[in-house]
Amino acid sequence: MTPLIEQISALKLLPLITLDRAEDIVPLGKVLVDNGLPIAEIAFRTDAAAEAIRRLRATQPDMLIGAGTVLTPEQVGMAKAAGADFIVTPGFNPNTVRACRDLDIPVIPGVNSPSSIEAALEMGLTTLKFFPAEASGGVKMIEALLGPYYQLKLLPTGGINAGNIGDYLAISGVIACGGSWMVKPSLISAGRWDELAHLIREAVGLVREQVAAG
Numbered sequence: 001m002t003p004l005i006e007q008i009s010a011l012k013l014l015p016l017i018t019l020d021r022a023e024d025i026v027p028l029g030k031v032l033v034d035n036g037l038p039i040a041e042i043a044f045r046t047d048a049a050a051e052a053i054r055r056l057r058a059t060q061p062d063m064l065i066g067a068g069t070v071l072t073p074e075q076v077g078m079a080k081a082a083g084a085d086f087i088v089t090p091g092f093n094p095n096t097v098r099a100c101r102d103l104d105i106p107v108i109p110g111v112n113s114p115s116s117i118e119a120a121l122e123m124g125l126t127t128l129k130f131f132p133a134e135a136s137g138g139v140k141m142i143e144a145l146l147g148p149y150y151q152l153k154l155l156p157t158g159g160i161n162a163g164n165i166g167d168y169l170a171i172s173g174v175i176a177c178g179g180s181w182m183v184k185p186s187l188i189s190a191g192r193w194d195e196l197a198h199l200i201r202e203a204v205g206l207v208r209e210q211v212a213a214g
């Protein structure tokens with residue numbers, strides 16, 4: 001495992017953040033760090049993404065910052081220039097992977113089928129996002145895929161929440177889970193930092209319980 005993947009594996013949780021206003025990342029970054037989750041994936045689903053990465057990098061320099069929902073080489077460049085540590089993509093796009101390699105930024109591309117996994121393996125990638133996790137068959141699908149593709153390290157995302165994260169983390173090929181349930185966009189835009197802190201603490205607590213249970 002690379003140092004980056006080791007860090008993500010240690011935290012076991014990747015909060016997926018979608019923001020309408022870039023400035024909201026500053027209080028949210030503090031709430032994440034203060035509550036034991038010094039990692040964030042900021043989704044390129046709004047125009048605020050690159051600026052939010054820049055502000056988070058400036059205010060929380062030690063945080064691990066990913067750019068998510070990256071669909072194009074241009075977005076890879078924007079994310080890297082803004083200070084992202086890594087790229088996450090929803091699907092497997094060789095052009096995006098090549099752009100990440102050209103810019104020397106790690107990428108975790110999305111897969112949810114044998115064909116997309118084999119396309120990733122062909123490019124030497126074994127740490128992959130499994131997306132959309134629940135809609136693609138969830139835990140059962142991952143267990144089935146890890147038969148032939150036993151070397152994979154997976155980051156399931158999509159439909160994961162406090163009720164089912166334990167089932168995912170119990171699978172040995174799962175290094176961490178992504179999700180938005182502890183960083184709900186509606187709570188962020190309403191500035192409900194206390195509620196977000198509660199959800200983040202709860203999520204971190206669930207992960208710690210899972211780790212303790214082995």
Ligand SMILES: O=C[C@H](O)COP(=O)(O)O
Pocket residue numbers: 016090131157158159160178179180181
């Ligand atoms: O790629 C990320 C997903 O859309 C996040 O899914 P979620 O909102 O179900 O956690």
